[in-house]
Amino acid sequence: MPPRQARRPRFPLAPLTLAIPLALAAVPALLGAGAAQAAGQEQLQRYAIPAGPLAERLNQFAAQAGIYLAGDAALTAGRQSQPLEGSHTVEQALAILLGGSGLQAVPTRAGHYEVQPLAESGGSMALDAISVSEAAEDSSYRAAESAIGDKFETPFLEQTQTAYSVNRQVLDDFAVSDLEETIKFVPGITIGNSFGGTQDSLVKRGFGNGSDGGVLRDGIRTSEGRNYNSVTTERVEVLKGPASLLYGMQEPGGVINVVSKKPTYHWRSTLGGQLSSEGGGSGYFDVSGPLGESGFAFRLIGQHKDEDYWRNYGVNRDKLVAPSLAFESEAFSANLSYEYSDYTSVLDRGAFFYNGHAVGDRDHRLDEHWTRIDGQRQYASLAMEYRFSETSRLRFNYGWNENAYSDYQADPNAYDPATGELRRRFRSNPDVERTRNYASLDWLNELELGGLRHELSLGADHERHDESNSFFYQGPNVWGFDPDAPHYGDLKQVEVVNPSNSQQRSRVRMLSAYVKDNIHIGERWILSLGLRHQRFRQRDWAGIPTQIGTNLNKSKNLPFVGLVYKLDDEFSLYANYSESYKPNVIASGTLVESGSDPEEGRQYEIGLRYDNGWLSGLVALFDIRKENIQTTETINGEQVTRAVGEARSRGLEASLNGQLGERWNLVANYAYTDTEVLEDTPANEGNELLNVAHNVAGLFLSYDLPQSVLPGAFRLGGGARYVGSREGDMANSFELSGYTTYDAFVTWTLPNLIGKKTELQLNVDNLTDKEYFISSGGTSNRVSWGAARTATLSATVDF
Numbered sequence: 097m098p099p100r101q102a103r104r105p106r107f108p109l110a111p112l113t114l115a116i117p118l119a120l121a122a123v124p125a126l127l128g129a130g131a132a133q134a135a136g137q138e139q140l141q142r143y144a145i146p147a148g149p150l151a152e153r154l155n156q157f158a159a160q161a162g163i164y165l166a167g168d169a170a171l172t173a174g175r176q177s178q179p180l181e182g183s184h185t186v187e188q189a190l191a192i193l194l195g196g197s198g199l200q201a202v203p204t205r206a207g208h209y210e211v212q213p214l215a216e217s218g219g220s221m222a223l224d225a226i227s228v229s230e231a232a233e234d235s236s237y238r239a240a241e242s243a244i245g246d247k248f249e250t251p252f253l254e255q256t257q258t259a260y261s262v263n264r265q266v267l268d269d270f271a272v273s274d275l276e277e278t279i280k281f282v283p284g285i286t287i288g289n290s291f292g293g294t295q296d297s298l299v300k301r302g303f304g305n306g307s308d309g310g311v312l313r314d315g316i317r318t319s320e321g322r323n324y325n326s327v328t329t330e331r332v333e334v335l336k337g338p339a340s341l342l343y344g345m346q347e348p349g350g351v352i353n354v355v356s357k358k359p360t361y362h363w364r365s366t367l368g369g370q371l372s373s374e375g376g377g378s379g380y381f382d383v384s385g386p387l388g389e390s391g392f393a394f395r396l397i398g399q400h401k402d403e404d405y406w407r408n409y410g411v412n413r414d415k416l417v418a419p420s421l422a423f424e425s426e427a428f429s430a431n432l433s434y435e436y437s438d439y440t441s442v443l444d445r446g447a448f449f450y451n452g453h454a455v456g457d458r459d460h461r462l463d464e465h466w467t468r469i470d471g472q473r474q475y476a477s478l479a480m481e482y483r484f485s486e487t488s489r490l491r492f493n494y495g496w497n498e499n500a501y502s503d504y505q506a507d508p509n510a511y512d513p514a515t516g517e518l519r520r521r522f523r524s525n526p527d528v529e530r531t532r533n534y535a536s537l538d539w540l541n542e543l544e545l546g547g548l549r550h551e552l553s554l555g556a557d558h559e560r561h562d563e564s565n566s567f568f569y570q571g572p573n574v575w576g577f578d579p580d581a582p583h584y585g586d587l588k589q590v591e592v593v594n595p596s597n598s599q600q601r602s603r604v605r606m607l608s609a610y611v612k613d614n615i616h617i618g619e620r621w622i623l624s625l626g627l628r629h630q631r632f633r634q635r636d637w638a639g640i641p642t643q644i645g646t647n648l649n650k651s652k653n654l655p656f657v658g659l660v661y662k663l664d665d666e667f668s669l670y671a672n673y674s675e676s677y678k679p680n681v682i683a684s685g686t687l688v689e690s691g692s693d694p695e696e697g698r699q700y701e702i703g704l705r706y707d708n709g710w711l712s713g714l715v716a717l718f719d720i721r722k723e724n725i726q727t728t729e730t731i732n733g734e735q736v737t738r739a740v741g742e743a744r745s746r747g748l749e750a751s752l753n754g755q756l757g758e759r760w761n762l763v764a765n766y767a768y769t770d771t772e773v774l775e776d777t778p779a780n781e782g783n784e785l786l787n788v789a790h791n792v793a794g795l796f797l798s799y800d801l802p803q804s805v806l807p808g809a810f811r812l813g814g815g816a817r818y819v820g821s822r823e824g825d826m827a828n829s830f831e832l833s834g835y836t837t838y839d840a841f842v843t844w845t846l847p848n849l850i851g852k853k854t855e856l857q858l859n860v861d862n863l864t865d866k867e868y869f870i871s872s873g874g875t876s877n878r879v880s881w882g883a884a885r886t887a888t889l890s891a892t893v894d895f
Contacts, residue, residue: 141362142389143189145180146426148486149542152249153177153193154211155241160361160424161186167211168709171199176486181426183389237266237761237798238712238754244333244353246614247342247491247540247553252707253668256614256624256658258336258716260751266763267326269798269813269841271370271859271888275311275324275352276870278332280794280817280839283749284767285334287871288787292443292505293880294469295320297871300349301336301720302745302771302788303697308678309345312353313475314433316495317343317559319530321473323354327368327380327399328418328435330357336749337699337718338676341626341656344559344606348676348697348720349745358431359393359422360384365895373887375404376411395420406883407461410442410468430480437473443503447869448518448579449876450511452830455518456579458867458881462518463506464587471501487542495534502526506587508877509573518579522571522589533560551614561604568597593640600638604679607631612656619662624672626656634679634694650694652677671702680724697722711762713752720745721774741775743785763796763815773826783828787871789820796839807846814840814863824872824879835868835882837861853894860887 145156151172158165163186178195190201190209201209239261241249246256260282262272272278275296279285288297288305297306304310311323324332336350343351363385371377378401386393401414420433445463447454456462477495484490503525510519536557543550571590577583612626630652636645658672676697703716721744747769756762769792771785796815804810820834843857865885872879 140183140185141189142183142386142391143180143361144391144425145177145193146483146486147177147179148483150175150177150193150197150199153180155249157189157193161189162360162362162364164208165201165211166208167199171211171213175199179426236710236755237263237763238710239263239331240707240712242333244335244351245339245342246551246612247538247555248542248551248614250614252712253662253666253705254614254622254660255705256622256660256670256672257674258701258703258714258718258749260334260336262332262334264331265761266796267329267331268857269811269843270796270815270839271326271841271857271890272324273326274322275332275354278324278352280815281763281765281796282334283751283765283794284336284747284769284792286787286789286792286819286822287880289873289878290871290880291503291873292445292467292469292878294322294441294443294503296323298352299787300334300347300352301718301747302743302769302785303347303349303720303722303725305347308347310347310349310351312343312351313497314356314477314479314495315343315353315493316477316497316534317345317532318475318497319473319499319532321471321499321501321530322439322441325399325414325416325435325437327382327416328356328397330355336716337672337701337720338654338674338697340630340654340676341610341612341628341674344557344608344628344630345604345632345678346676347678347695348699348722356418356420356433356435357382357395357397358433359395359420361386361393361424366892367895368890368892370888370890372403374406376402377888378403378414391423391425393422393424395422405442405444406886407444407881408459409461409465410444412439412441414439427483428481430478432478433476435473435475439471439473441469441471443467443469443505444880445505445508445873445878446880448508448511449824449830449879450513454869454879455511455516456582458884460579460582462508462577462579462582463520464584466589467504467506469501469503471499473497473499489540491538491540493534493536493538496532498529498531500527500529502528504589508577510877512575515575516578516580517575518577519573519575520577520587521573522569522587522591524569524589524591525565526569527566528564530563531561534558549616551616553610553612555611556607556609558608559604559606561602563600563602565600566598568594568600570594570597595640597638598640599642600636602636603634605633621662622658622660624656624658624660626658628654628656630654630677632679632694646680648679648694652694652696666706666708668705669703670705672699674699674701676722695722695724711752711754711756713750713754715748715750717748718746741773743771743773745769745771745785745788759800759802761798761813763794766793767791776826780826780828783826784823786823786825786874787832789822789834791818791820791834793818798841806844809845809847811843811845812841814838819870822872824876825874830876832869832872832879835866837866837868837882838863849893855892857890858887859890860885862886 175197177193180192199211200214202212242259242261243249245259262278262281276287284301286299288299290297295306296311298304307320309317311318333353338348339346339351366382369379380399382397384395397418399416403412416437418435423430475497479493481491505523506520507523508518508520538555541552569591571592608630610628615623634648654675656674660670662668678695699720701718703714705714723742725743749767751765753763771788773780773783794817798813801810816838818836822832824830839861841859846854862885868882870880870882
């Protein structure tokens with residue numbers, strides 16, 4: 097076997113990437129105006145926060161002031177804040193907001209604030225985090241609230257559906273670089289067909305793929321591709337089970353919402369860089385602050401990435417810029433944002449399985465040096481809210497996103513065991529465009545009706561999906577590639593048009609109205625009722641000459657019923673019934689067999705929640721059935737999409753997140769998922785769904801070291817994730833073995849290095865260098881390897 101190929105010489109980006117933030121820390125003049133203004137903001141800052149629910153307004157204030165505010169959630173329940181207008185110090189502003197509430201904000205030794213009763217200002221209490229701003233020093237892995245299952249921020253114990261949040265601290269500690277890494281911290285999610293590692297494809301409770309529409313950015317559906325970037329993401333939220341009531345077309349397994357960073361009303365500037373053990377790295381800047389006393393604030397984020405792939409060749413490159421602008425007044429707020437990314441990504445088809453085993457090895461790829469995907473990804477959004485009163489507001493959201501790319505594949509499609517050779521061919525989609533347009537209008541009300549408190553959401557939305565490709569190229573099959581001793585360069589990019597896969601078009605139009613009402617019955621019961629009326633049109637066509645694949649014009653009613661019973665201040669029971677639907681949209685490079693009816697799903701779920709202010713956790717049981725499941729298989733060398741018929745998934749999920757004392761933090765999760773194909777061809781009935789593991793578990797810990805002889809603070813952490821065996825195709829003809837991987841990190845924070853806060857962090861993933869497979873593309877010639885052991889060294893400087 098030939099030695100591993102030498103990497104191209106590289107030094108321009110990598111050392112400079114890490115050196116830039118450290119060197120600039122010594123330049124006092126850099127951002128001098130911003131730093132000077134930041135110093136002023138620590139003493140006096142302008143606010144425009146109307147009166148309203150106390151917890152919500154304290155959240156809003158903490159985010160603007162850049163502080164960590166904590167207290168018992170029961171203290172703020174049912175209380176209203178005073179309006180806050182004008183320029184104030186933090187202490188003055190808190191006193192105004194809490195005026196007449198019988199509460200006060202008491203500074204802590206850590207520099208945070210605790211909300212306490214006036215009569216018990218000297219006492220102690222079990223803390224329940226009210227807010228953690230971006231600038232806060234809080235290190236907890238717990239999320240106290242979420243709005244992904246409602247249009248309102250809902251306390252953990254009052255949520256009617258299973259929801260999880262991977263907060264900024266978890267993302268930072270474990271240096272999460274894509275959505276596939278976030279699933280370590282959420283139970284019951286595995287990886288699906290990611291098109292050679294170029295698309296988010298997550299299987300949730302047994303269902304999901306790269307084209308399921310299950311990844312959102314700030315609540316707006318995204319196009320296929322990679323939709324997570326660590327420098328622009330604040331947190332990641334996950335809603336399990338059917339989410340069509342609020343989010344329209346979806347898989348019944350759930351949705352994932354990537355929440356973007358927003359402008360701040362305190363000055364902050366960060367420079368950062370990262371080095372990879374594979375070679376190369378990335379550098380970024382993040383600047384935000386108020387624009388005088390105008391009520392406007394801005395944020396500007398930029399990144400340049402040039403990083404070697406972990407196998408024997410390949411480079412991932414990305415140039416990103418993300419400006420955003422916010423406005424806040426007493427009655428009106430708005431946020432306008434844009435993100436542009438120009439990227440080149442490795443397209444790695446992975447391993448070829450023969451008789452249940454991979455040919456070749458993990459280090460050497462089976463394609464060519466020119467295999468890649470080049471593209472431009474854009475997001476734009478506008479969110480506006482007008483507050484009629486403390487309890488009534490109107491919210492408008494608009495979003496547009498596009499992923500335009502060209503891919504170049506060296507596609508292995510056959511293996512000869514007699515000669516040990518692979519057969520490969522050139523395939524390419526040179527001009528693919530995928531766009532999404534979304535607009536919604538919501539009227540949110542908190543009111544008393546019939547002696548009961550209601551949280552009522554009334555809304556309507558409109559959505560457009562457009563997908564297209566130009567000519568699809570497919571060259572001749574070529575034998576002669578030896579996976580055990582690979583020689584690259586023999587497969588040429590012969591551009592032969594494949595008429596049946598060319599000129600593909602898909603258009604989906606959706607118009608909906610929906611209502612959801614959370615009815616508080618007494619102190620313990622919450623009844624949640626919802627209904628969505630969905631109208632949609634879908635038209636798919638492809639080929640030369642053109643052939644119509646799907647032509648639908650339908651409507652669908654989607655009900656939701658949920659119930660919560662609060663056992664006490666720390667435990668609650670919940671149950672729900674929900675439904676989903678999703679038009680089956682063809683993907684470029686596939687054929688559609690026998691039309692494409694929409695997928696429909698339904699779920700029954702019950703669960704138990706626990707939250708003591710430090711730790712939160714849940715246990716949930718679910719049963720999902722789904723009809724008209726879209727799957728993609730290789731038949732006679734072609735990718736063919738068809739409907740399976742009916743399948744079911746049922747199982748259990750459990751999680752526990754938060755603090756174990758003052759210094760320990762924990763993320764623990766487990767899921768058992770059992771799937772079965774109920775209706776399909778006789779050969780497949782009774783089989784399991786592909787890429788679904790029966791057992792998935794994760795355990796991650798971090799520890800803040802006590803003060804040592806070295807300056808600054810140290811944080812250590814690590815964990816393990818187990819994924820059980822999974823079926824590799826619908827026929828269950830081969831299996832991906834289970835695996836366990838281990839990760840670790842250490843962070844050194846220096847609060848005053850040359851007058852600047854500086855942080856150095858080392859992360860190591862797959863500590864034991866385990867060889868494993870993360871997913872299958874639904875066929876034995878497209879199985880993705882898990883990454884080898886990699887280390888990253890990062891540095892950030894805050895100005």
